[in-house]
Amino acid sequence: MNTHRLPDSAHDSPDSPGPGGARRTWDGVVGLDERFARLLTRxxxxxxxxxxxxxxxxxxLGAAGARWALVPRLGGIAPYSLPFLAVLIVTVWLGLRPGLLSLLAGVLAVEALVIGGxxxxxxxxxxxxxxxxxxxGFFCCYLLHAFRRAGAIHALDANEVLAKRELQLRALIENVSSGVALVDAGGRFSLxxxxxxxxxxxxxxxGIANVNDTDWSAxxxxxxxRELLHVDDHPVRRAARTRQPVRNQLVGxxxxxxGSLTWMLISATPxxxxxxxxxxxxxxxxxxxxxxxxxxxxxxxxEEIRRSEEALRRSEDMLSFALTTARTGAWDLDLSTHAAxxxxxxxxxxxxxxxxxxxxxxxxLDHVVAEDREAVDRAFREALDTRGNWSFECRIRRRDGDIRWIWAVGCHRAGDRAEPGRMAGIVQDITERKHAEEALRAANLRLAEExxxxNEFLAVLSHELRNPxxxxxxxxxxxxxxxxxxxQAVRALTVIDRQAGQLARLVDDLLDVTRISRNKIELQRRALDFNEVVRHTVEDHRSLFExxxxxxxxxxxxGRLSIDGDEARLTQAVGNLLHNASKFTPPGGEVRVSTTRVKSGRARLSVVDTGAGIAPEVLRGLFQPFMQADMTLDRSRGGLGLGLALVKGLVEMHGGEVYAHSHGRGRGSEFLLELPLHSGAAASADPPVPPAAPCRRRVLVIEDNADAADxxxxxxxxxxxxxxxxxxxQEGLDRARAFKPDVVLCDIGLPGMDGFEVASAFRADxxxxxxxxxxLSGYALPDDLERAANAGFSRHMAKPAxxxxxxxLLEELTRKG
Incomplete structure (x- = not known):
């Protein structure tokens, strides 16, 4: 019997104070104390x-052999336990690559000796x-290697490890194509x-916490x-009742x-x-x-084919045969005259x-297309020579010229006194099936391309996040x-600030693409002069070109090119085109930026460069997210391939269009951005807001990450x-009652009482x-902002702020206060 037992450390509450439970959890995962880990690393x-x-x-191999020797005592329980322990020791002792090799060897050895043996x-x-x-094993090896390289394996906070593991597990579970749930014996869902x-x-x-939250009898x-199952025979209930794993039970x-039944293969392991x-x-x-x-x-x-063949053998009544065959015609060929x-x-x-x-x-044969005719006739001749059956698929040209697929089968019947006899059979139109097969093949190709x-995006994202x-x-x-x-210190600060900004821009681009795809961006429209928008954006980027x-x-x-738009978003779109031109134009090249008024009642921006150019196969999907012309290993130009996708999304939200032209690699490219002209009068500029006097506030920071908080x-x-x-x-609530802060900066992902619960408690007191x-949180999608507002937060700032x-923001709150 294959059973699974939770380690003792699994019963330690992740929310309990003190490091005891978390430390035991880490020791249970790693299986090494600090002195042994130091000895292995050295x-x-x-x-x-x-x-x-x-x-x-x-x-x-030694661990797998030891586990094989324990098969008489342990059976199939935890077959990978000893090899995985060896893998963890190898990773801490010898490094990541030997650990991965040990993982592969151990898994295959266990499969050969213990499980499949x-x-x-x-x-x-x-x-x-x-x-x-x-x-x-890969995730465990990678994490241990990271801790080993950083020199922090002995001081790692177990609660942080558990939180990271939980995020990784949740990401893994969310990305599988199957439903996954973790439920206790009382019916409470934990995952x-x-x-x-x-x-x-x-x-x-x-938000389901318990099966009783919903009327599951529905x-x-x-x-x-298709017989209704008693509740005790449901897969999960049966696994809990019998204490035995249930593997791939088919239920509807x-x-x-x-509606119709949804068929599922359900597995449940206690x-x-x-x-x-x-x-x-x-x-x-x-x-x-x-x-x-x-x-x-x-x-x-x-079953239809079997019935048809049986009816053909039992009766020569073609009418009865045809009536029992859907979309099928019957034929009976005289082999001496070839008449049917x-x-x-x-x-x-x-x-x-x-x-x-x-x-x-x-x-x-005249109706069979020329490409298939020889093969069909050869199969017919072979059936005659061997007095066997004749079965084939081919294309025919119908009387109206339409090409159809048919499947035909014929059964040879010998005549008296060695006469050629007859061949009787059916012909079936299988065009729809062939189209379905072709559609399936095309779908598989699309899935493979996606x-x-x-995979390319994940590789690029990893590269671009590691580079800074x-x-x-x-x-x-x-x-x-x-x-x-x-x-030296000033230059170092400049580098850190620039690279941190690069990381923030990468995250902002990802969030903007998500917002556009979900139609969550609200444009702050007003009357603008498109000439001025482009002019200011060019000046902002001129140093980049220099x-x-x-x-x-x-x-x-x-003159004025009046448009109705969001100045910040249009500046972002134009800036992306300029940045793209500078990135793909070599030193000594030229970039020409111009605006014109076209006859279709639109303002047009043209950005022409003499740079790398775009291959035709890349040009077709250039504005798709994560699409890049430079997919070489060196990734010399960087980026996630989101810039042009953002341009397309933002321009289309303004009712405009964006195009790209290129004569091929090395021949430069041109990007055209068009926006509808607006006849309304220009909006008056808002009066400048005088700067607020410096303010001093009482601020409470609630953050579980000690480095971030300090x-x-x-x-x-x-x-x-x-x-x-x-x-x-909870500590934040207690301190707030004594400290009486003016402003609270609160993280969302707090252990125990999260940020939303903290906000609700503040508003209720x-x-x-x-x-x-x-x-102040890394959760910054539109849904996260809405949930924060509903919980009682005055404002939301995305990390890193x-x-x-x-x-x-503190000054703004001071003015409002």
Missing amino acids: TGSQVPPAWRYLLAVALA PGIALDADTAWRVGVALTA YNQRFLSMFGLAPDA WHVFSPD VRLPSG LFAADDSVEQLICTYHDVTELRHAEDALRQSE RRSPQHDQIFGYEEPLPEWTYEMF DRRK LMPIRNGLYVLERAEPGSD VRGVGLETNFAA SLRALLEFLRHTVEVAYSG PSLASVALIA SPDAIQR
């Missing part, structure tokens, strides 16, 4: 490279099991993904024979909304606590409705509504050692504010209800 660096890989394989079974279960083991909600017809934002569950589920009670069940739900329908259709088609009798359906397949007076084998683009980290770390190294205020040695020419249309305290104290810090939601609450932005 001695592993002294092992020659070649010996590292030999030792890695030897340890993995002897040998590895080449089936779907084995592939799934090996894939999960390799994926889990589920969006696919689970969609499969059971629940809203995407449904979901009817049926057996493969009828949603409360009605997890046992220390007292041997069922603590939780891991449940997976695979939607196999289409496969079930396909199997039913295939079964029905095979047919059913009416036969001639209709070939495009004749009225039956022809005669039909011969030669007439049939998967390729996804090296100069930031180098800059920090210099700052630690340079004299304050020295040229640094790169690229010439920049401008030519603006005479650095924010230092920043605010530098700005002459009085600051207190709390590292949890009369002594704290008037405090200005600012959400610049010091100037924080100061401006």
